[in-house]
Amino acid sequence: MPFNILIVDDSKIVHAMLTQALEMTDIELGEIFHAMNGREGLDLLRRHSVDLVLSDIHMPEMDGVEMVEQVRLDESLRSIPIVVISSEGSRKRMEQLRENGVQYFIRKPFTPEKINESIRQAMGEDYD
């Protein structure tokens, strides 16, 4: 079954890098949706069927932490796995994200292998 993936990041080059990295994995891709901040991400999540979110933290308008909080408050969205991709290494921030159900965290700069591994973990049984 192909996976629909949402990329949320305010950098165009990160969207291009993640799309390339996803295409290099053995994941069967469906649609890749693109949002430039958390607000756009939430809007896309409410309008489309998304299997996994890859999101940055620091973004204008609505950051990744607030988007994750909003997703977890929404009954129809709360089960979607979210992988946070950020350059930040703060334990406090990671704790805050874990409290909101984010189990997967990739530190920038990332490699396609790391993306593949985290998606496998995040998707669990659905991946196989």
Next chain:
Amino acid sequence: MTDQVQETLVQVLESMLEQYAFAFCELAPKNELETEEVDFVHSLLTFTGSRTGEIALTMPAELCEEIAGNILGGEMDNGELSEYAQDSLKELLNIYAGNVLTSLYGDEVSFDFDAPEIRNLDRIGWQSLIDDPLTIGVLVEDTPALLRFSARES
């Protein structure tokens, strides 16, 4: 700025450029920062938290395109690469900021970053940055680039 802080700033930049853009970077004395380039890109990020400060990276516009090309592979033409050039510098600064602040202050503190600002510089602007005592010179793939870091306790 102590020698140890400067060493950390440069080491993290070397590591990030290698991992993010497959580019080689080394510390360079200021008298080796002469360049024929006339267009430069300056990216500045401010952070707040246990410390407040600024991090800036400045490089010739052509080097930004080279970095974007390294990141995205060789299949893009120059028009497409120039579209990504400034963004590649902004993202490098973002990645650098997150990693260098952890290296300097540990992972027990967290920082809030403002989105990096980008502006174009001419040779006068480039030279005035070189003259700034807080500026550190580096060579990225043998092309001069500038790093500037300042922080104070909040």
